[in-house]
Amino acid sequence: MDWDKLRIFHAVADAGSLTHAGDSLHLSQSAVSRQIRALEDSLNTTLFHRHARGLILTEQGELLFEATRAMNKRLETAEARIRDSEEEVFGQLRVTTTTGFGTLWLAPRLTKLYEKYPEMKIDLMLEERVLDLPMREADVAIRMKEPSQADLIRKRLMSIRMRMYASRNYLDDHGTPATMQDIGMHRLISLSPSSPQVSAGKLLVQQLMAQEMPSLLTVNNYFGALQAVINNLGIGVLPDYVVEDFPDLVRVLPDIESAEVPVFLAYPEELRQSKRISAFRDFVQEEVIAHRRRMRETVEGSPGHDEAQVLPE
Template sequence: MPDFDWNDLRAFLAVARVGRLTIAAQRMGIDHSTLSRRLSALEGALGTRLFDRRPSGFALTNDGERLLVDAERMESMAITLRARLDADVHQVGGTVRVGTPEAFGTYFLAPRLAELCAAQPGLEIELVANPRSFSLSKREADLAIGMTRPETGRLFARKLVDYALGLYAARGYTELADAIRSTDDLPGHRWVGYVEDLLWTSELNYLPQVSPAIHPQARISNVITQLEAVRGGAGLAVLPHFLARTCPDLVAVLPEAVRIVRAYWLVAHADTRDLPRVRLVSDFLTRQAEAAGDAFWLKGP
C-alpha cells in the first residue's frame, strides 16, 4: 500500500467517534475539506469504503468497523509510547479534558482550577460540565466524573466522594406556604423535579425516594436551573447540599427526615490513565475531594 498514510487513521478515528465531519474537524483543529480529503485518501489506499455518507452523518461500513478495532489498538500503542517519553523527560504538559455533571463541575471544581493552573503552567484544562455521560472510549474526555461505577469497557474507576442531598425551598416560599411538619405534608406542596425522559442517569430520580405521591409541577432538565427556580419560589426540590449552601436565601426542609446519599466516581480509560498529565489531574481531583471534608454534607456524615 504505497499510498497509505498512517496519519490518516487519526482522521478516520475522529469521524468514527462523532459521526460528523465538521465536529471531527473541529476536534482535530483542521478544516472539514482537509479532513474529507484524508478520509478519501485512506479509503483509496485501502481500496474500500469505510463510511456510508448519510444525511444523519457518517456511519461505519463493515470494513470500517473492522478497521476501527485495529486503529484503536494503534492509538493505544501511540498513547503508551507518549506516556513513556513524557515520564522519561519529567514533563507535565498538554491538554486534559474533564467531563463532569454540571453542579460538580461548576460549583466544586471550577473555583479550584486556579490552584491547579498556577502550579502547572504547561497544563491546559478543558472542563465540560454538562448533564450527560461521557464516553472515554470515544475520547470525549480524558477523565470523567460519573454517578455510577461503569460495569463494562477498559475503564478504571474509583469512588471520588460520597455526597448528600436534601429538601430545599426559598425562604419566602416557606413563610407563605402551609407548615411542613413531616414527610406526610410534602405531597401537598409545589415541587420542582427533572424531566423524566431526559434523565441521563437513574441516580437523579430522587422524588420517588422522598414520596411516591409527589408530582412536580415544574420539570427542568438540569440541577442548576432547578436551583434558580427554587430560589424564585417555584416550590420544593431535592438539591445537593454543596450546591444549595451557596445560596443563603434557601432553607433546608425536614433535614433530619429526608437525607439522600449519592456518590461521584472518577473514571479514566486504561489507555490514558497513566499519562503524566492525566494522572496529575486525577490526583488533584482526589486531593480536593478529600480536603473538602463536610462540604458535601449538611452535617458530618
C-alpha cells in the same frame, strides 16, 4: 498498509467529506481523493459510498474505520504519556463528569488547580453519558457510581445524598412544611423522571410526587433545578454538595433524605504514571477533604442535627 493513507482515510471517515478532511490535513481535495482511491486499490475494495451530500462508509470501510479509531486512541495515549515530563504538568486533560457535579462543584474550584499548574489545558466534558475511558473518550472521570469498565484505577472520593431545599424568601412567603404531607401544598422542583439520575434520587422524587403536588417543575439537570430554587420558585430536590456555595438555601424536612450515593474518580491503568492525572487527582482529593470539613462544621453548628430518615433503595 501505508500509514499515511490510513491517516488520510481516518480523517475522511471522521469528517464524512473530502473537503473537510483536506482542510484538517492541509491537503487539497484532489490530493485526498487520490490517496483514498490508492488505498481502495491496494485493498481491492470500496471504502466509501459517494453521494451528493457526502461520503458514507461501506461495510468494509466501517471495519477499517473501527481499526483506525482504535489506533488513533492508542497513539493519543502514547503521546500523552510521552508529553508528561517527570517534573512538569502541562498539556490537555480531558475530564468527564455529570452536568450537575461538574457545574456546581468542580468548575468553581478549578481556579486553584490553574493557579498551581497554569500550563494545563482542561477539556471539561459535562454529560450524563458514561464515556469509554479505556478507548480514551476521556482521560479521567468523576461519576456517581463505581465504574464497571475493566482496566481502570478507581478511587472513592466521597458520598452525597439528595435532600430538599428552598430559598429563605420562598419559605417566608409560602411557609415551611412540617411533614411529608405538607409537601403537597408546595411546588416541587426536581430532575425529570426521564433524565438519567442515580436511583437514590429517583426514589426520593417518586416518594414526593406521591403527595400529588398542585404544581411541578422538572428539569433535565441539577443546575437548572438549582436556578429555579434560588429564584424562589419552590422546594427542590438537590444534591447536598450545593449547600456550601449557596448558604441562603434552607434545608426542608431535614429528617428526609435519599440513600447514600458514592462518588468515584477513575482513569485508565495505562495513565497511572501521567503527571497531569496525578495533579488532577490530588487536587480533587484535597478539595474533597476541605469540602467534608466545611460540611461537618456546618452541620455541627446547626441547631438540632438529628439523624435523618433514609428512604430505602
